[in-house]
Amino acid sequence: MNDSMDRITEMIIQTYKEKGVLNHLEGPNLPSRKSIREIIRNYESIIFPGFESEENLDSELISYTIGAKIQQLAKDLTLEIRKSLKFGCRMKHKTEHCTVCAESAEQITLAILNKIPELREKILLDVEAALAGDPAARSSEEVILSYPGLEAIVVHRFAHELYLKEVPLIPRMMNEYIHRHTGIDIHPGATIGERFFMDHGTGIVIGETTIIGNNVSVYQGVTIGALKVVKEEAEVKRHPTIDDNVTIYSGATILGGETVIGENTTIGGNVWITSSVPANSRIYLKPPEYIIKNGLA
Known part of the structure; x- marks a missing residue:
């Protein structure tokens, strides 16, 4: 048995040598999933x-409490951004020795914190x-504590700022964490305006180059996507534009x-829509024809 285990181990190690795709070899070199989850929770x-944890908030000490959270967020975010930028340098320049990543990470972190x-x-x-759009919502507190659509947009707005700063990896990691958690998949590149509401939320997909205006409501199972999946079109606008005051x-x-x-x-x-729709429209399927047999075969 031991000989077999040794042989299996050697075979696995050989795949590392031949194929790569491993982290923490001679030090961590990729952002940590655990750290990204902690960054999201702190944010x-x-x-x-x-709302996120059992903590006593004292009006006289609130500055200290939030200040400490900001300090921790700055520390954690800087570290993970630095690793992401170094990864980007390796991909672009094939070098392990980036001289500007540490400074850039601090600058990006400060810019993101200023956006909060x-x-x-x-x-x-x-x-x-959400409170205005859902008759079942009784209070803002209920929305904050229990609506997956709100949590998804909270994280998206943060990830989008990192995306705009061209930080590799982390925006998608945040997106996929909240995707697994809520069933809502919003690419961090999507531009979303004010007062955005996702009711129920499950199964919503919003693509990278989507542009959504203000006062838009989206219900479960909606896809705002590309007509085709072609790698060569990665840098072009592939997803729709949704103007203000639209309900889907x-x-x-x-x-x-x-x-x-x-x-x-x-x-x-x-x-199913693949072409533009003019303003002030109502688009719907024709009602189905009901056939009632009164219990007869």
Whole structure:
């Protein structure tokens, strides 16, 4: 048995040598999934103090409490961004010796932290949109504590800022963490306006080059995607533009980089759209024909 285990180990090690794809060899060189989860939790606790964990918030000590969270977030984010930037250098320049990644990581972290007040204002508008848009919502606190759509947009807005700074890996890691957690898949490249509301949320997919305006509501199972999956088109706009005040009901599929859904439009459930829709439209399927047999075969 021991001989077999040794042989299996040697075979696995050989795949490392031949194929690569391993981390922490002679030191960590990729961002840590665990660290990214901690960054998300810390960020969420800054956006909504007291909602993420059991903590006593004293009005006289709130500056100290939030200051400590910001310090920890800055430390953790800088470290993970530095590893991500070094990865990017290896991919672009095939070098292990980047002389600017550490300084760049600090600059990016500071820029992202400076965005948090603005992000919080946008997120509070998202809370208002959920409270106004869902008759079942009884309070802002209920929305914050229990709505997966809100959690997804909270994380997306943070990941999007990292995406705009061209930080490798981390935005997608954040996206996929919240995807697994909520069933909502928003690429960090998607641009999303104010007062965005995802009701129920499960199964929503929003592609990288999507542009969504203000006061948009999206229901479960909606796909805002590309007409085709072609690697050569990675740098072009592949996903739709959704203008202001649009509602997209469950199961609708909207595809294509040239597709624009005009403002004040309602898209009905299960509709398939691959071309632009003018403003002030209502798009829906014809009602089905019901055949009632009164119990007869």
